[in-house]
Every structure is written in structure tokens, then in C-alpha cells.
Amino acid sequence: MFSARTILLGMGIAAWATASGANELRETATMLFGVVPTEVTAVRGAAVTPQRVELGRMLFFDPRLSSSHIISCNTCHNVGTGGADNIRTSIGHGWQKGPRNSPTVLNSVFNVAQFWDGRAPDLREQAKRPVQAGVEMASTPERVVDTLKSMPDYVRAFQEAFPGEGDPVTFDNMVIAIEAFETTLITPNARFDQFLTGNDDALDEEEIRGLQVFIESGCGACHSGSNFGGQDYFPFGVVERPGASMLPLGDKGRFAVTQTADDEYVFRAAPLRNVELTAPYFHSGQAWDLEQAVAIMSTSQLGTEMAEDDITAVAAFLRTLTGEQPAVEIPILPPSTIDTPKPDYMGAPQ
Amino acid sequence: MFSARTILLGMGIAAWATASGANELRETATMLFGVVPTEVTAVRGAAVTPQRVELGRMLFFDPRLSSSHIISCNTCHNVGTGGADNIRTSIGHGWQKGPRNSPTVLNSVFNVAQFWDGRAPDLREQAKRPVQAGVEMASTPERVVDTLKSMPDYVRAFQEAFPGEGDPVTFDNMVIAIEAFETTLITPNARFDQFLTGNDDALDEEEIRGLQVFIESGCGACHSGSNFGGQDYFPFGVVERPGASMLPLGDKGRFAVTQTADDEYVFRAAPLRNVELTAPYFHSGQAWDLEQAVAIMSTSQLGTEMAEDDITAVAAFLRTLTGEQPAVEIPILPPSTIDTPKPDYMGAPQ
Numbered sequence: 001m002f003s004a005r006t007i008l009l010g011m012g013i014a015a016w017a018t019a020s021g022a023n024e025l026r027e028t029a030t031m032l033f034g035v036v037p038t039e040v041t042a043v044r045g046a047a048v049t050p051q052r053v054e055l056g057r058m059l060f061f062d063p064r065l066s067s068s069h070i071i072s073c074n075t076c077h078n079v080g081t082g083g084a085d086n087i088r089t090s091i092g093h094g095w096q097k098g099p100r101n102s103p104t105v106l107n108s109v110f111n112v113a114q115f116w117d118g119r120a121p122d123l124r125e126q127a128k129r130p131v132q133a134g135v136e137m138a139s140t141p142e143r144v145v146d147t148l149k150s151m152p153d154y155v156r157a158f159q160e161a162f163p164g165e166g167d168p169v170t171f172d173n174m175v176i177a178i179e180a181f182e183t184t185l186i187t188p189n190a191r192f193d194q195f196l197t198g199n200d201d202a203l204d205e206e207e208i209r210g211l212q213v214f215i216e217s218g219c220g221a222c223h224s225g226s227n228f229g230g231q232d233y234f235p236f237g238v239v240e241r242p243g244a245s246m247l248p249l250g251d252k253g254r255f256a257v258t259q260t261a262d263d264e265y266v267f268r269a270a271p272l273r274n275v276e277l278t279a280p281y282f283h284s285g286q287a288w289d290l291e292q293a294v295a296i297m298s299t300s301q302l303g304t305e306m307a308e309d310d311i312t313a314v315a316a317f318l319r320t321l322t323g324e325q326p327a328v329e330i331p332i333l334p335p336s337t338i339d340t341p342k343p344d345y346m347g348a349p350q
Numbered sequence: 351m352f353s354a355r356t357i358l359l360g361m362g363i364a365a366w367a368t369a370s371g372a373n374e375l376r377e378t379a380t381m382l383f384g385v386v387p388t389e390v391t392a393v394r395g396a397a398v399t400p401q402r403v404e405l406g407r408m409l410f411f412d413p414r415l416s417s418s419h420i421i422s423c424n425t426c427h428n429v430g431t432g433g434a435d436n437i438r439t440s441i442g443h444g445w446q447k448g449p450r451n452s453p454t455v456l457n458s459v460f461n462v463a464q465f466w467d468g469r470a471p472d473l474r475e476q477a478k479r480p481v482q483a484g485v486e487m488a489s490t491p492e493r494v495v496d497t498l499k500s501m502p503d504y505v506r507a508f509q510e511a512f513p514g515e516g517d518p519v520t521f522d523n524m525v526i527a528i529e530a531f532e533t534t535l536i537t538p539n540a541r542f543d544q545f546l547t548g549n550d551d552a553l554d555e556e557e558i559r560g561l562q563v564f565i566e567s568g569c570g571a572c573h574s575g576s577n578f579g580g581q582d583y584f585p586f587g588v589v590e591r592p593g594a595s596m597l598p599l600g601d602k603g604r605f606a607v608t609q610t611a612d613d614e615y616v617f618r619a620a621p622l623r624n625v626e627l628t629a630p631y632f633h634s635g636q637a638w639d640l641e642q643a644v645a646i647m648s649t650s651q652l653g654t655e656m657a658e659d660d661i662t663a664v665a666a667f668l669r670t671l672t673g674e675q676p677a678v679e680i681p682i683l684p685p686s687t688i689d690t691p692k693p694d695y696m697g698a699p700q
Contacts, residue, residue: 061430069437070425080411080680087419087693095445097695277685289688325682330430332675335627338639343437345447 406531
């Protein structure tokens, strides 16, 4: 078991704490974190073209990707509410309750892998899962492709997004388009980013102190990179395991992916960008209050009981990570045709 | 019992049928129907101000108006899918199935009253009902007002939308704002409207013939006004009652509002603007195909078995009623605070 504080000290980056002025802090923060880019032009070899973004926008909002025809990607990853659904764990097909809190789609392209346990290497693989999960959208690749092929406007949009392909309307191309759209769901220019790029006035005194505490306490050991997390996996309870309300015993996290004992109760460190918009917190969605979440993290991950005013300062700093939210126009979707598979509530309570 | 055909002949507007050229048809259609306005500046005495539209847009998309926090107005009145949800009858809180097909919100400000049975005189009264209906959003006025008051950004938005009011965050003001936003959900400049305002080329031959059949057969007796319906109440089955699959015996329509025997199985004539986007059809949502819906209407309301090519022509004409769909940007909603009532799944299957 490692200590986050040891890592940071080992990296020799605690020098700022004794230095005065914003520049040292800025340098340290730049090294640990970094700004959110303003644009993504390609992702894992796939070009982000306007045609793919536009098609992806249609797909992201199309409830006919679910068998019921009432659940779209945006249902649980609402771009108007921090890219998540802001309930403990998502509600899906038949009002079934999902096992984990919905992670935000905002800036998700910058994560090393997707889902709380990182079981999908990228957004296109991620997008395949909820469509097929029985507790989420409860559809199948065949049904989705039949649905899309039944509408001439969709066929045209796929042809334009994937030119030269003989049969472009495929499940694989669908998720490439969704991924392309999701690369536009990024939130640059947060007050923290403004501070990082030279504006001393972007953060007030308490927020500066919160950033210092965040670094000094070791939060940045796991919550690192421009997303303040989403880069690696850590046990929930590095030092002290939280109670079963926060960390339900039945969900062993990444263990389900790797089948390795070391990965029991291991999760991908939550990205903290726009965290003020994405309560409730943790994979269990059990903490509604940002200050409470900071306190729990302090105890379980750092083994310290953080002082009340430090908690307040860290939470104040975290609220400076809210960036410019994406401006998304609701796509006008093509109407179903006589060949479109009908909505299906089978197996769901009526 | 009246005959739609008799009414039309009585109005002396069948003269066009023997006249040649588009002008006579245009005159008749202008008298019977009319174009969709491009703007609404006031509704029943309430000014449509930019501040109210903006607040209404937030409210229309805010799932926290439902007790579960996952159902918004847009869930069942999706502006990207013809202003409706395109399933037989809506799914609401706890995956409960609503009794009737969701009417489109598009151009609904031009209807004489709201709901299939006209039980709400206007959109602001309409908006109060789904919020409180147990099978829809399952909330209460008190809970909704507590929710809105818990978020400073909402309080500010209400103050700006209702200046000079001491306590502007009220359920009544909420629905005035929603109504203001909904007045922007109008779809002008359909090909039919272009024809009406002088463009002979806006409709092709079959669509012109469809319009002629629509008028000559008497469809326009009930489906009149710029919305092609939504102006008055008529029995479903004026001439011949359709089968119980289309007209479930348990739903007596406007009878529930007026308690008058004459109103058994009476409904507000469905507005036909954008009808190609709003399948399935009828209050029961049982007809998926526009041609099928026209055929059923012909038999039940007009007492004629319309010829196959007339049905095709009428359906082709009806597809020219699709107007410019509203461009709506998804509102960025204020985050919940510690005082915001938590989502509540009580009473719903988990």
C-alpha cells in the first residue's frame, strides 16, 4: 500500500508550500494537472469530422437507441446538468436501478479508460455497453442497426460521416460517431484554467488556499492530469475503508474486470472537473455534499481528519473547476418509418 | 349528429373543386386553415418576454420538476422528435404507463384548449398537471417551489422574469414561464404555408390533389384553423365507431370533463401540423402508419371508404405540414444545493 503523500513528497514538489507568490503554485499545478484543451481533432486514430460530430449528436439524443424508445444517452449523461443525471444510481429500462452512479460525459475523452472500473478502453467501446445493458437501454446491436437503417436521413448521415464505405450503417460506426460528438463535450476556461494561464485574479484567497491544501494533502496523487482524475485506479479506502453505505460490499470495483485480489474495491479515480455540477458523489452516489465528499476522501484515502476550514477551502477550490459548459442544440431527429422496430416495453412493469 | 361534408357544402366552399388553377384552392385553404405565425408576443394577457422564455426553457428541460429527478417536460414532449414521445402512451414515474398518447407541444399555443379532452384552457394550466400526476412526474407544487427556491440562479431568473414581485418563485409563475417558452416552439414556413403565401411550386401534383381531397372529403370540418385541428371537440366515430383497439371503451374522452352524455368518446380534433413526426396516432396511440390513420378517420368520421390513391394523396399532403422545427439549445441548469429536495423513487418499483 502506498501513501499519496509520500508519492508527492517523493516527486519533490512540495517546495511551493514555503514559497510565496502565485507563480510557484502555478508551476506545481501545471505539472500536476494542466488546462482542459479547447478542441479535440482526433481520438485514437479516428478523425473527428463535422459530419461525425453531427451524426453523433443525433445518436446521442435519439431515444430509439433504447428498446423502449424513451431512454437516450442524454438521459443519464445530461449535457445540461454536468453531463450526468444527478441521482444516486441511474434509472433505466423498466425503472430498474443501475448499480453505480452515472459518470459525467463532460471531458470524458481525456480519461485513460471509461466506466468506474475502466472496463472500456475508450468512448466508442463505452457507448456500446449501455445500449445493450438490460438495466439501461435494453437493446441489441441488430435492433439498433435495423432502427437506423429504417430511416433514409440516418442512412445519408452515415454515408456522409463514413464516405467510401459500402455499408456504413453499423454498430461500430455508430459508436465512432457518438465518440466524435462526445469529444465536443469539453469544458475549457474554468477559473482554475484561467489561473493556470496567468490570471492571478481568477481565484480568490480561499480558493488559492484550497488548491494548496489539495496538493499538499496529496489529493493530486490520484486526482491528477487535466481532468483531476480519470487516469489511474486506486482502492476506495487506501488508508481506511469507508462504511458500507459509501462502499457497498457487493461491488468490488475493478476486481470484476481483472479478477485480481489486489483490485478488490479499486476504482478509477473520479475526474473532478465540473464536480460542483455532478452530485451525488462516489460510485455509490451516496454523498450529496461536496464538503462531505472531501471529508470522506481525506479519511479514507489520506488517513487524516482534515480541519473544517481546510475542507471548506478545498471544496471552494474544486468549484473553480467548473468550465464553460458546451452549447448543444437539440438535434431534430428523422421520423420513424414503417420499417422502424416499434418501441418494446416487454419485460418491464407496465 | 352532424355531417362534416354537409357543413362544408353549407359553407359554400366546394366551388374550387370545379375551378382550375391553384388560386381558388389557395383561397379556400386560406379561409379554412391559414399559415403558422412566425412569432407569438403575448398569450392570454401574459407578455412573452425574453426573460420568461429563458426561464421557461430551463424549467422545460429540468428533470427536478419530477420527484424522481429524471423526467422533464421534454421527456414526453421532445422538441427533437416532433414535440412528442412517439410511443403509444407515455411512460412516467415508476415506468407507469399513462392513459393517452402524448400530444405535441409544437404549435400547441394555437390550440383552443389543451389535452385530448381540452380539460386545461391554456398552456399554463396544462403545465401544472403532468408535474403533479402520479403516473407522470409525481411531484407537488410545494416540492417544486422548494426545489426552485433552493437554487440562487433560479431565484434570480424568476426575479428577472417577474420584476417587481415580492415573492416571484411560485408555481403559478413557473407555468407562465413554461408557457412563454412553449410559444417559441412553433413551426412556420411548412411547404403548405409556402403554397398558401403564393409559391405554386411548393407542393407537387399529388400533394395538391391530397389537399383537394382533404377539403372535399370534409376532413377540414374538424381539422381546421392554422393548426389543422385543436379548435373544437368531436366524437371519435362521428359516423362509425372504430374498434376497441383504436377507441378503448374505458376512456370516454371529454365526458370526464363535462359529465355530459353527448360528450362520450368526444375528443379535441388532433392538430395535424408536423403529423409526419408524431406517430403513433389517436389518443390511444394505436395507429403507427399515417396512411392507416387517414383510412380509419375516413371510415369513422366521414363514413366513406376512401380510395387507396386518395389516402396516399392525403397522406402526402399532410407531410407538407411539417414546418421549420425550433432550434433549441439545451439549457445549462443550476446545480442542486444542500437545500434541494432529494430525488424520490418512493412508491416506484426499484
